[in-house]
Structure formats: structure tokens, C-alpha cells
Amino acid sequence: AQTVTQSQPEMSVQEAETVTLSCTYDTSESNYYLFWYKQPPSRQMILVIRQEAYKQQNATENRFSVNFQKAAKSFSLKISDSQLGDTAMYFCAFTSYNQGGKLIFGQGTELSVKP
Amino acid sequence: EAQVTQNPRYLITVTGKKLTVTCSQNMNHEYMSWYRQDPGLGLRQIYYSMNVEVTDKGDVPEGYKVSRKEKRNFPLILESPSPNQTSLYFCASSQGGGIPPDTQYFGPGTRLTVL
Numbered sequence: 238a239q240t241v242t243q244s245q246p247e248m249s250v251q252e253a254e255t256v257t258l259s260c261t262y263d264t265s266e267s268n269y270y271l272f273w274y275k276q277p278p279s280r281q282m283i284l285v286i287r288q289e290a291y292k293q294q295n296a297t298e299n300r301f302s303v304n305f306q307k308a309a310k311s312f313s314l315k316i317s318d319s320q321l322g323d324t325a326m327y328f329c330a331f332t333s334y335n336q337g338g339k340l341i342f343g344q345g346t347e348l349s350v351k352p
Numbered sequence: 353e354a355q356v357t358q359n360p361r362y363l364i365t366v367t368g369k370k371l372t373v374t375c376s377q378n379m380n381h382e383y384m385s386w387y388r389q390d391p392g393l394g395l396r397q398i399y400y401s402m403n404v405e406v407t408d409k410g411d412v413p414e415g416y417k418v419s420r421k422e423k424r425n426f427p428l429i430l431e432s433p434s435p436n437q438t439s440l441y442f443c444a445s446s447q448g449g450g451i452p453p454d455t456q457y458f459g460p461g462t463r464l465t466v467l
């Protein structure tokens with residue numbers, strides 16, 4: 238069965254600094270998709286970034302980028318120039334053709350950005 | 353505005369009293385899904401629907417029912433709620449029918465407490 242693991246329950250970073258959130262996953266499939274979702278205190282789930290496994294290039298969205306290591310089954314999120322509004326719970330998620338659209342989530346990492 | 357809406361946003365009820373959480377999307381999405389979020393467990397899928405009149409169980413379907421009579425609506429029904437169903441519930445939708453996987457967009461969440 239596919240699993241997603243986020244080993245850092247909590248992290249903190251100073252405003253304007255860079256922070257990296259870790260995510261590892263386990264699958265025997267070769268075609269899959271990975272996501273990072275942000276959940277601020279409002280509890281809304283917001284898509285941050287998406288990566289298709291067949292793409293070698295790491296996805297980027299403004300200050301957010303990923304380091305996708307397919308062989309190591311690792312999918313970390315880097316937040317550059319951290320802002321107070323980045324304070325949130327971050328979830329890593331996996332899906333594939335065989336999941337029927339289901340997203341498999343990690344446990345989440347609570348990120349605090351300190352002024 | 354393209355969105356997924358859920359009602360109610362907050363609900364406190366008692367054991368055994370039937371309730372329905374509504375979900376509606378205005379994006380003409382084929383795929384809809386329900387997740388529950390519990391601390392330390394991330395989000396887990398309850399039920400999903402790839403199209404009208406087509407629904408299937410996710411990972412934690414016990415105690416829940418769904419229906420998909422119209423494309424835009426996907427209500428979650430708890431026939432006899434129990435305290436272990438106290439959780440934060442999310443409805444999500446995506447353009448594709450799950451194959452290939454498409455980005456899912458989430459509703460604002462419903463905080464349910466069962467006493």
C-alpha cells in the first residue's frame with residue numbers, strides 16, 4: 238500500500254529565511270503525482286505545488302519549490318524568503334492512476350514563521 | 353467565483369441523531385470526494401464519486417453514506433453519528449474523473465462534534 242511520511246511534526250523559521258519541509262513516500266508505481274497543500278489557521282486546504290513523477294524538472298511556484306528525488310522517493314518543499322503568512326500546517330500528498338483519484342496524505346508539518 | 357462550498361461549517365450534535373453535511377461545486381467537475389482530518393493522521397478519504405450516480409468507498413467509509421444525484425452536489429450522511437466521528441470534514445472536487453489524476457480543490461471544511 239502507498240504511504241506518505243512527514244517526519245517533522247513542527248518546524249519554525251525566522252521571517253525572510255529559507256526552510257525545507259521533508260516528505261517521503263512509498264510506492265511501487267512509476268506513474269504518480271505529488272502535491273503540497275497548505276492549511277492556514279482558517280483550515281482551508283490550499284494547493285501550493287504539484288509535481289508529476291514523469292517530469293524530471295522540479296516544480297516551482299514563486300517562493301515555493303520542490304526537490305523531487307524519484308529514486309529516493311523523496312519530495313521536499315522549500316520555502317524561500319519566508320513570510321508571516323506562510324505560517325500553516327503543510328501536507329504532502331500522493332496519488333496515481335491506481336488510486337481512483339484518492340489523495341494519500343502525510344501527517345502534516347506545522348510551520349511557524351517568527352518575526 | 354469557482355468554489356466548493358460546504359454546510360454547515362460547524363456542527364455539534366448528539367450520538368444517534370442523523371445529520372447531513374452538504375457539498376456543492378460550481379466548476380462542473382466530474383470527480384468529488386469526502387475526507388476526514390484527524391490530528392496526527394492527516395486526511396483520509398471516506399467516499400468518492402467519479403460521476404453522477406457512481407460512488408465508491410474510500411479508506412474509512414464505516415458509518416457514512418453518500419449520494420450523487422446531481423453533478424454539482426455530493427452530500428455526506430451520518431445515519432447514526434458516534435463520538436468517534438468527531439472530526440474535521442472536507443469535500444473536494446476535480447475536473448477529471450480520477451483517471452488521470454487531476455488537482456483537487458477543497459471546500460472550507462466542516463467541524464463536527466458528536467457528544
